Amino acid sequence: MVFDVIVVGAGVWGAASVEAYEKAGRSVIWIDDNDDEHPTAASADIARIIRAEYSDPAYRKLAEESLQSFKTQEPYSKYFHQTGWFLIQDEQQARHGSIPSGTEDVAVEEFRRKFSAANVDDNLFITRTENVGWVEANNLQQALNAEIRVKKRRGTVTDLIFDGRFCRGVRLGTEDILGEAVVLATGWRTNRLLASHNLAQVDYQVVGVPVLGIQLTDEQYMKYRDMPILCQPGRGEILPPTAQRIMRVNNPRSFHLNSSSAAPTSLSPTHICFKENWDFLGKYFPDLVDRPAVISKICWDALTDSQSFCILQVEGTNNVYYVGGGSFHSWKFRPVLPELIAARLGLKGDDNSEELWVLLTQEQSKKHADLIPTRRWE
Numbered sequence: 001m002v003f004d005v006i007v008v009g010a011g012v013w014g015a016a017s018v019e020a021y022e023k024a025g026r027s028v029i030w031i032d033d034n035d036d037e038h039p040t041a042a043s044a045d046i047a048r049i050i051r052a053e054y055s056d057p058a059y060r061k062l063a064e065e066s067l068q069s070f071k072t073q074e075p076y077s078k079y080f081h082q083t084g085w086f087l088i089q090d091e092q093q094a095r096h097g098s099i100p101s102g103t104e105d106v107a108v109e110e111f112r113r114k115f116s117a118a119n120v121d122d123n124l125f126i127t128r129t130e131n132v133g134w135v136e137a138n139n140l141q142q143a144l145n146a147e148i149r150v151k152k153r154r155g156t157v158t159d160l161i162f163d164g165r166f167c168r169g170v171r172l173g174t175e176d177i178l179g180e181a182v183v184l185a186t187g188w189r190t191n192r193l194l195a196s197h198n199l200a201q202v203d204y205q206v207v208g209v210p211v212l213g214i215q216l217t218d219e220q221y222m223k224y225r226d227m228p229i230l231c232q233p234g235r236g237e238i239l240p241p242t243a244q245r246i247m248r249v250n251n252p253r254s255f256h257l258n259s260s261s262a263a264p265t266s267l268s269p270t271h272i273c274f275k276e277n278w279d280f281l282g283k284y285f286p287d288l289v290d291r292p293a294v295i296s297k298i299c300w301d302a303l304t305d306s307q308s309f310c311i312l313q314v315e316g317t318n319n320v321y322y323v324g325g326g327s328f329h330s331w332k333f334r335p336v337l338p339e340l341i342a343a344r345l346g347l348k349g350d351d352n353s354e355e356l357w358v359l360l361t362q363e364q365s366k367k368h369a370d371l372i373p374t375r376r377w378e
């Protein structure tokens, strides 16, 4: 059988692509090599922040539309927790940062009343925004995927099969799977597939973020379960604990990886790369630094040079497409990605899509300057 399209990758971009093609009535085969735990997928995690706070107006508008789905549309709303966030910024970030300050100021005394043990520097500005939350990413992804009727195949695509510029399909073990088009939603591993054919690489860096998840006691869970997200751009993010009593600490000071090097995922929580996560946790929650870490991993993602999404035809091919990228921010757009993909890949006529796309991808509107790696993973 020759499928209309082969979608490789089952993260948020792959799932959204499958949804777009399915809705357009195309025959699709969906391939991914992760097991249910998705250890190497950027989309797979217990929690992701969902917000509409962007300085860039086009991103803000799209994020607002998406956030509305998280709040009101099943199954999104079942897994979304609107906790609000406290944004902690220095003067420069408050004036010119990629994340606009919140809607209300929070006095340091008020912050200390909420987080009594926290150490807060007096020169920082704290603001609150209510219209922010977090999503149980793995649980939502499972629920969304259960609604997709397309058959999924487990396996690693080791090669693309070309006839000149035309890609006839993909190689899965000893089997060739044939299709009229191939969508690579393979995240940070995409260029490894393209490299073997000397095709132009997609403009992204492989970038990793150290992530810790610490196990709280029942008492600590009760104390912190309704807390807002704490976000200090360039320093860290602390998310409220999940129902499994796990509190996540992200360190945005990322690492750059050579595109051909091995990408470690799980590491010991005492590994030096987590020191900044522990320090950040200790600053705001000194009472929690002796808790055991049940997650300690580097989460790799594709950071595109423009920091914007990519939906493009791979240069030198007639029918291979790449979808993904951005700057560590696509999860929150999951509800609106199928429409965006459908418009860009010609699955529907949409007069406004070109204008929106130009605005979303304009070079000068950097989304997350803080996330650009300044160090290499050795």
Ligand SMILES: Cc1cc2nc3c(=O)[nH]c(=O)nc-3n(C[C@H](O)[C@H](O)[C@H](O)COP(=O)(O)OP(=O)(O)OC[C@H]3O[C@@H](n4cnc5c(N)ncnc54)[C@H](O)[C@@H]3O)c2cc1C
Pocket: 008, 009, 010, 011, 012, 013, 014, 031, 032, 033, 034, 038, 040, 041, 042, 043, 044, 047, 048, 049, 050, 155, 156, 157, 158, 185, 186, 187, 188, 189, 190, 193, 209, 211, 250, 299, 300, 301, 323, 324, 325, 326, 327, 328, 329, 330, 331, 332, 333
């Ligand atoms: C630590 C961290 C925190 C983040 N926080 C947020 C946040 O708070 N809010 C937000 O909106 N976004 C956030 N993001 C960004 C977002 O999670 C990612 O950008 C997005 O999930 C990437 O999705 P993807 O589909 O492109 O890639 P992935 O999720 O990596 O999916 C790619 C899939 O392709 C499969 N694959 C690759 N190669 C092959 C192959 N050859 N054969 C078969 N299968 C293959 C992989 O196994 C994987 O399942 C964060 C990202 C990270 C890393």
